Amino acid sequence: xxxxxxxxxxxxxxxxxxxxxxxxxxxxxxxxxxxxxxxxxxxxxxxxxxxxxxxxxxxxxxxxxxxxxxxxxxxxxxxxxxxxxxxxxxxxxxxxxxxxxxxxxxxxxxxxxxxxxxxxxxxxxxxxxxxxxxxxxxxxxxxxxxxxxxxxxxxxxxxxxxxxxxxxxxxxxxxxxxxxxxxxxxxxxxxxxxxxxxxxxxxxxxxxxxxxxxxxxxxxxxxxxxxx
Amino acid sequence: xxxxxxxxxxxxxxxxxxxxxxxxxxxxxxxxxxxxxxxxxxxxxxxxxxxxxxxxxxxxxxxxxxxxxxxxxxxxxxxxxxxxxxxxxxxxxxxxxxxxxxxxxxxxxxxxxxxxxxxxxxxxxxxxxxxxxxxxxxxxxxxxxxxxxxxxxxxxxxxxxxxxxxxxxxxxxxxxxxxxxxxxxxxxxxxxxxxxxxxxxxxxxxxxxxxxxxxxxxxxxxxxxxxxxxxxxxxxxxxxxxxxxxxxxxxxxxxxxxxxxxxxxxxxxxxxxxxxxxxxxxxxxxxxxxxxxxxxxxxxxxxxxxxxxxxxxxxxxxxxxxxxxxxxxxxxxxxxxxxxxxxxxxxxxxxxxxxxxxxxxxxxxxxxxxxxxxxxxx
Numbered sequence: 001x002x003x004x005x006x007x008x009x010x011x012x013x014x015x016x017x018x019x020x021x022x023x024x025x026x027x028x029x030x031x032x033x034x035x036x037x038x039x040x041x042x043x044x045x046x047x048x049x050x051x052x053x054x055x056x057x058x059x060x061x062x063x064x065x066x067x068x069x070x071x072x073x074x075x076x077x078x079x080x081x082x083x084x085x086x087x088x089x090x091x092x093x094x095x096x097x098x099x100x101x102x103x104x105x106x107x108x109x110x111x112x113x114x115x116x117x118x119x120x121x122x123x124x125x126x127x128x129x130x131x132x133x134x135x136x137x138x139x140x141x142x143x144x145x146x147x148x149x150x151x152x153x154x155x156x157x158x159x160x161x162x163x164x165x166x167x168x169x170x171x172x173x174x175x176x177x178x179x180x181x182x183x184x185x186x187x188x189x190x191x192x193x194x195x196x197x198x199x200x201x202x203x204x205x206x207x208x209x210x211x212x213x214x215x216x217x218x219x220x221x222x223x224x225x226x227x228x
Numbered sequence: 229x230x231x232x233x234x235x236x237x238x239x240x241x242x243x244x245x246x247x248x249x250x251x252x253x254x255x256x257x258x259x260x261x262x263x264x265x266x267x268x269x270x271x272x273x274x275x276x277x278x279x280x281x282x283x284x285x286x287x288x289x290x291x292x293x294x295x296x297x298x299x300x301x302x303x304x305x306x307x308x309x310x311x312x313x314x315x316x317x318x319x320x321x322x323x324x325x326x327x328x329x330x331x332x333x334x335x336x337x338x339x340x341x342x343x344x345x346x347x348x349x350x351x352x353x354x355x356x357x358x359x360x361x362x363x364x365x366x367x368x369x370x371x372x373x374x375x376x377x378x379x380x381x382x383x384x385x386x387x388x389x390x391x392x393x394x395x396x397x398x399x400x401x402x403x404x405x406x407x408x409x410x411x412x413x414x415x416x417x418x419x420x421x422x423x424x425x426x427x428x429x430x431x432x433x434x435x436x437x438x439x440x441x442x443x444x445x446x447x448x449x450x451x452x453x454x455x456x457x458x459x460x461x462x463x464x465x466x467x468x469x470x471x472x473x474x475x476x477x478x479x480x481x482x483x484x485x486x487x488x489x490x491x492x493x494x495x496x497x498x499x500x501x502x503x504x505x506x507x508x509x510x511x512x513x514x515x516x517x518x519x520x521x522x523x524x525x526x527x528x529x530x531x532x533x534x535x536x537x538x539x540x541x542x543x544x545x546x547x548x549x550x551x552x553x554x555x556x557x558x559x560x561x562x563x564x565x566x567x568x569x570x571x572x573x574x575x576x577x578x579x580x581x582x583x584x585x586x587x588x589x590x591x592x593x594x595x596x597x598x599x600x601x602x603x604x605x606x
Contacts, residue, residue, distance in 0.1 A: 200503030
């Protein structure tokens with residue numbers, strides 16, 4: 001936003017949606033507030049894309065377990081739309097989606113979610129933290145529901161994106177289910193200013209989330225000096 | 229050591245004698261072709277020369293039109309980093325009128341310039357910045373626009389300070405690494421030596437001077453060993469990357485962080501620290517709704533919590549010890565992993581500036597002690 005500043009935002013649309021780029025933005029700070037109050041037609045600038053994406057080649061022929069929490073679901077939407085595209089769907093085996101939010105109102109892409117729920121060839125498990133009168137689906141934190149759904153680690157990859165606390169407690173569940181660290185991929189978030197590995201704040205150990213990430217396998221994270 | 233193009237780097241004709249009283253003339257000749265960045269008093273008003281606010285700084289001096297006398301100093305408090313990586317730098321500017329946005333890239337009107345009189349530590353800091361800013365997929369054009377027009381003429385360090393530890397980080401008071409040319413100070417005269425291929429550009433400026441005598445060279449070598457003796461702390465950091473590797477979660481970081489004020493002075497004064505923030509500055513909004521803005525990058529520091537605070541409120545380095553640790557690991561572990569060089573030149577500025585007397589040398593000694601104990605304990 002000229003005159004306001006820049007924010008790093010993941011792309012929520014899939015490469016198969018060729019006509020537009022979709023960004024799902026939570027109103028949080030200066031830049032995102034200005035984006036929210038912008039009128040249709042307002043000119044903004046985009047730099048990028050920076051960094052890597054989900055390891056789609058490695059995922060071919062495998063079962064995909066997608067675990068997301070809160071507003072971090074945006075790049076997972078991109079992933080799901082890509083996988084479900086009619087040209088791509090046959091390249092992947094079973095798809096399991098576990099998506100948790102604090103309350104029913106916080107889910108992004110509600111109409112798409114209900115379409116996905118109707119599909120026979122994917123499992124969609126939506127959960128909220130605490131019981132709510134307008135909610136007849138799962139109740140419980142993402143790690144708990146992951147344990148309950150218990151996706152098989154056989155020929156599977158897990159793609160995880162969510163708040164640090166969700167990641168922290170989901171990892172042991174996945175490991176308990178038999179997922180090895182190279183099978184677990186995380187998309188991480190850090191404060192960023194440049195996107196090109198120069199401004200110095202998004203590092204995890206000697207790697208930069210903006211150029212080496214944001215997607216890391218847990219196996220790779222294990223080799224870095226990190227608190228993760 | 230970089231080649232001079234000469235067979236024998238110690239032959240007398242590699243060293244030209246510039247008498248001290250002729251240095252000004254030498255600088256004037258350089259000044260006709262290059263802008264000069266020189267050690268000079270902050271306040272050019274002679275009457276204020278002795279006041280407290282009149283320290284030596286590196287600054288542009290037009291020696292053709294200004295009085296100038298090359299001062300004596302051990303090192304200059306503020307490193308010359310700012311001339312290639314300014315504290316505040318406009319990346320581009322723009323005009324907004326309604327929904328029309330006109331972006332103006334900053335024009336590259338860079339003059340050839342010389343930073344004159346820097347010590348080896350600062351020359352090596354530019355080598356580190358060169359490596360960093362050119363690394364990866366995106367080389368930094370803002371830095372290299374200036375860097376590619378800058379030559380470095382150093383002066384060997386006859387009197388290192390008590391805070392100096394360049395010899396622990398692969399430098400030395402008489403190391404010539406990173407210089408394009410270097411001066412050696414003797415009583416009454418300087419010896420001038422061309423160091424890098426770029427330094428050959430100075431050949432025409434020194435051709436008329438006589439070659440050094442064998443006596444001159446002997447004196448230079450004596451000065452070199454005297455200077456090395458002045459540096460009292462000598463660490464062997466050959467294994468520092470591995471030594472740090474096992475101490476990431478050690479309590480040492482909590483202990484050091486306990487006295488640290490997290491003021492960031494160490495990183496602002498550091499000639500190799502290069503982290504920055506990017507900010508937006510709207511300069512002017514006139515009545516018809518036209519605004520003019522700039523995108524600016526400014527120095528930033530990993531020592532403050534805001535550096536890594538995310539919009540969600542999550543902060544991976546909220547705790548002080550994580551920030552203390554980041555500074556040491558960045559320079560002595562991550563730099564070795566990513567670029568195979570140390571990120572410190574041993575200038576000791578962070579030691580001088582620290583308000584609570586933290587000493588990076590002591591931290592490193594401590595790290596090595598603990599690493600040794602951990603290893604022996606295994």
